[in-house]
Amino acid sequence: MLEVREISKTFNAGTVNEKLALDKLSLTLEDGDFVTVIGGNGAGKSTLLNAIAGTFPVDEGRIFLDGKDLTKLPEYKRAAFLGRVFQDPMMGTAPTMQIEENIALAARRGQHRGLRWGITKADRAHYREMLSTLGLGLEDRMTTKVGLLSGGQRQALTLLMATIRKPSLLLLDEHTAALDPKTAAKVLEISDRIVSENHLTTLMITHNMKDAIAHGNRLIMMDAGRIILDVSGEEKKRLTVADLLEQFTKLSPEGEANDKMLLS
Amino acid sequence: MVFFTSLFSSLPGAAAQGLIWGLMAIGVYITFRILDVADLTVDGSLATGGAVCVMLIKAGVDPWLAILAALLAGILAGFVTGILHTCAGIPAILAGILTQLMLYSINLRIMGSAANQAVSVTKYSLLLSQRYVHEFSFRNPILLLTAFLLVIIxxxxxxxxxxxxxxxxxxxxxRHMARAQGINTNKNIVLGLMLSNGLVALSGALLSQYQGFADINMGRGAIVIGLAAVIIGEVLFDKLFKNFALKLLGVVIGAVIYYFVIQIVLQLPFFSTNDLKLFTALVVAVFLAIPYFKKKFAKGKAKGGAGHA
Known part of the structure; x- marks a missing residue:
């Protein structure tokens, strides 16, 4: 269970670029919740995910995961409980290392890294089996450098890496936004399958309203660092893109859906 | 003819020096290529290695123990740079420069306030010496250095x-990926700097025994020689050496080739040893610039192509 209590974050405080990115935001996720997050540019969606992941410290408020207080933990220590996939396909993998080496790094997340050899034979067989479930043929290219893979392949691999050790919370930060529509659909399908098979608690940002409606059991809309809409269950299933746009115009103080939201 | 005979007789020395600096270049490879950190500590830690080694040997310590002590001194130097960089938030280049400057004073202290200290192979039992570099025997330093480097690799x-x-x-x-996978990147950067400077100091220790003295300035410009070796190794063996051990071997061969080229340049009229640093820096500048211009050229072509489409 994730519990975010009244967290705030201001970037560039005291300068002309001062920006209140999170405004006393609170959010609770029950185990197994798959929450999609939408909102305009600068609404604070990525800031929320990064605050949970510990990319930066929050100014106030606290973050709990399964009862543990994460607020003061550094990013690399929180990683033991989190799985993350980033918007930029380049960010989630080590390009100069092999596919199997990348997976091995992820498989030891939260564990002590000592002087044992990095990959064993048993590891390799396990990784091959996991890769084959992606359906991308990567199981036959285990020693290929990840830098040679396409964006979609890298995102699928990052997903696998994020979930190879079951995380308490999976954070997907617009992980299909940089992909072409067909690849994006494929990666989303893989995400859905992995989340449901492992009953993962998930927070997924998307710019695509259709995706936000089609996936998960709960949808939240953000604006100016706050949650302005929170829909779940049957109510969410009945949502349409038109509903969301109407809600957004009504609830957002700026009162208009920006281009990117309309286009997507 | 004189040109060739004197060049030929200088080659064993160049090979031995190349091997010693190859070890130093492996240290540079660890920071520059593996960690993606430009570490300038090495100019200081090389001399630290030499100073510690020579002073200990003069104090009657076994030469193997002396190079072990030099290794530890280098590790400590790397630790200081690492802490300055990761805990104090000082940019890596500046952190390295600061440690390097600290080491200048420290090295003088180690050498008893002298700018250089000699250990003659006639008076002390050394692991290797320049004196035997032309000999066809087991005490030829090239033999020991080759074995030593293979073990290190x-x-x-x-x-x-x-x-x-x-x-x-x-x-x-x-770094992003590493942290997301629970890796303490700061700790690893410090570890990498420690390992790198340990090897560099070890190289300094071997160099001091080889040449029979330690000098306060023996590390000046070491980073550039190390980079030259790394780059020469990469340019020549990029396609051939994919395995990590072979890449390290490529760096060592790069250092040997560097010293061969230096010997050739020194045989040319007009050039003197005083010009070496200029020559080395220019070679490194050119090779570092090549990838940039390659990219720029490729981009320009792509743009032009799009324009015609």
Missing amino acids: AILYWLFGTELGASIRATGTN
């Missing part, structure tokens, strides 16, 4: 294949 191959080593490589190639 084997150890590094193992180390960077372990869980810890893989996490250090990940730290260098993608």
